[in-house]
Amino acid sequence: MPVYNAEDTLKVSLSSLKMQTYDRLELLLIDDGSTDNSLNLLNEFKEDLESAGVSIQVKVLSNVENQGVATTRNRGLDEASGEYIYYVDADDWLEREAIAKMVEIGTTSNSDIVGVSWWLAFEKKERYMSQPFFEKTEEALFLMMTGRMRWNLWLFLVKRDLYVEHKIRFVEGMNMGEDMLVMFKLFGRAGKVVYLDEGLYHYGQSNEESLTKTYTEGHRKQVTNNVEELKKYLVGTAYKSLTERWLDCLKLNVKLPLLVTGNKADVEIWREWFPEVNKRFFGRKVIPRRLSYLQMAANYNNMYWVIKLHYVAVVKLYYGILYK
Numbered sequence: 001m002p003v004y005n006a007e008d009t010l011k012v013s014l015s016s017l018k019m020q021t022y023d024r025l026e027l028l029l030i031d032d033g034s035t036d037n038s039l040n041l042l043n044e045f046k047e048d049l050e051s052a053g054v055s056i057q058v059k060v061l062s063n064v065e066n067q068g069v070a071t072t073r074n075r076g077l078d079e080a081s082g083e084y085i086y087y088v089d090a091d092d093w094l095e096r097e098a099i100a101k102m103v104e105i106g107t108t109s110n111s112d113i114v115g116v117s118w119w120l121a122f123e124k125k126e127r128y129m130s131q132p133f134f135e136k137t138e139e140a141l142f143l144m145m146t147g148r149m150r151w152n153l154w155l156f157l158v159k160r161d162l163y164v165e166h167k168i169r170f171v172e173g174m175n176m177g178e179d180m181l182v183m184f185k186l187f188g189r190a191g192k193v194v195y196l197d198e199g200l201y202h203y204g205q206s207n208e209e210s211l212t213k214t215y216t217e218g219h220r221k222q223v224t225n226n227v228e229e230l231k232k233y234l235v236g237t238a239y240k241s242l243t244e245r246w247l248d249c250l251k252l253n254v255k256l257p258l259l260v261t262g263n264k265a266d267v268e269i270w271r272e273w274f275p276e277v278n279k280r281f282f283g284r285k286v287i288p289r290r291l292s293y294l295q296m297a298a299n300y301n302n303m304y305w306v307i308k309l310h311y312v313a314v315v316k317l318y319y320g321i322l323y324k
Contacts, residue, residue, distance in 0.1 A: 002072040004032040006090035007041060009204060014045045016093035016202075018056070022100035025056045028076045033066035038090075070170035070178045077163055085160050087153040091204045092121075098200035102157040105196050112190040114157040115140070118201040128199050131155060137190050141239055144184065145246040146286050147253040151183040154201050162186055176219040177226035177254065184230050188237045215257065220273060223254055248277040249287070252295065259294040262311030267298050 001017075003010065017027060029046075031039040039062055046058040059079060063072065077085065084103060088094060098116075106114040115134065119126040132149050134140040143149035162168065166189045170178045187193070215223065227250065234243040251274040258270040271278060278299055281287050287295075290310075297306035 001027070001029050001088050001090055002032055002069050002076070003029060003034060003038050003042065003090045004066060004069075004072075005034045005036045005038060007034075007037045009091035010038055010041050012204075013088060013090050013093050014041070016096075017088065018045075018049065018054075019096050020056075020094065020099050021097050022103060023055045024082075025099065026080065026082050027056060027058045028079050029058065029060050030072050030076055031060070031062045032069070032072045033063045068173060068175040070175050071172045073170050073178070074172065077169065080160060083160060084157050085163060086157045088201075089154060092154065093202045093204070095198075095200045095202075099157075101196065101198065101200065105194055106157055106159075109192065109194045111192045111194040112159045112162050113140075113186060113193040115155055115193070115195045116157075116201065117197060117199045118152075118155060118203055119199045121202040121204050126202065129203075130197065130199075131195065133197070134193065134195050137187050137193055138239065138242060140187050140193060141184065141234075141242060142246065144180075144187075145242075145250040145253070147249070147256070147288055147291060151180050152203075153179045153183065154203075156183060156186075158186055162189055165189075171226065171229060174222045174225050174229075176215065177223040180223075180254070181226040181230050185233055188234050188239055215255075215269075220269075224273075227251060227254060248274075248280045251277045252281065252287075252291075256291060256294070259298055259307055260311065260315065262308050262315065264304055267304060267307060270298050 001013070006013075014029075017025070029042045031042055039060075042060045046060050049056055049058055061075060061079065063075070073087070084106065086099065086102070102114045102116060105111070115131060117131045118129050120129050132143050134143060134149070140149065144151050163186075166185070168182060168185045168189070170182055174181070227247075230250075231243060231247055234240065255270055255273050258266040258273070278295070281292070281295070294307060294310060297303040
């Protein structure tokens with residue numbers, strides 16, 4: 001768990017780890033130079049577990065200065081000794097049997113990667129978010145490239161050997177899209193993979209506006225770097241042809257957040273970022289229909305109202321009222 005100035009949400013997240021039914025856990029809690037009370041909360045949590053005599057092992061690590069999530073995740077990988085690696089963010093939480101269920105299916109099926117579904121959690125309500133079924137690595141790569149499956153680290157339990165044998169690490173300083181790059185690399189090297197259709201992870205959102213976080217110029221450069229690194233890596237695997245065919249679709253997918261903010265300036269940025277792919281998949285059924293409509297609207301000056309309508313209907317009304 002990388003932690004940076006997370007004192008407002010950290011207790012709930014840590015509590016969900018303490019309540020796990022799987023007791024052979026090694027928790028690596030890494031404070032990335034927080035300026036609030038986060039580090040103290042981590043140390044208190046460790047002391048509480050040790051005094052309770054539970055079998056969970058806890059290591060609290062600290063970066064003297066903020067180094068970014070990529071560097072922090074690499075430190076966790078260097079410290080880890082378990083058979084599997086799993087990530088939890090400091091503002092999210094897990095079902096009590098989450099780790100136990102993932103480890104069980106991973107062990108019994110001898111899989112390198114176990115995928116699960118999740119919950120989009122607001123203050124009072126949650127929405128179940130089902131990941132698509134996959135049973136082969138090529139299927140998973142295709143689903144991620146075409147925007148049908150998310151690549152968040154917390155959706156996958158991964159054998160540590162996969163990181164070690166193939167020297168897979170996060171690119172330091174490239175903190176936006178770091179999960180995308182690493183999950184594509186992991187799937188590109190995985191053997192057997194398995195999907196468990198259960199919502200085991202709760203992705204916390206403070207309000208509907210947190211759904212419309214967008215990229216700064218620096219973020220876009222980092223994502224672009226990670227996309228290019230991803231391409232270079234996958235063309236050296238058995239999935240070269242798949243990558244060459246669907247990489248443009250991935251580029252459309254990574255810039256989608258610019259079309260859900262309702263901000264006209266973000267639409268202009270969308271047009272200028274990877275412009276060669278803007279009309280690449282018009283009319284292709286492989287693209288989710290809602291995404292196709294937003295792409296079409298973004299390509300024409302007189303159709304901004306479609307993007308604005310989408311923002312009002314989905315963000316403000318659907319999530320802002322029904323899931324408030």
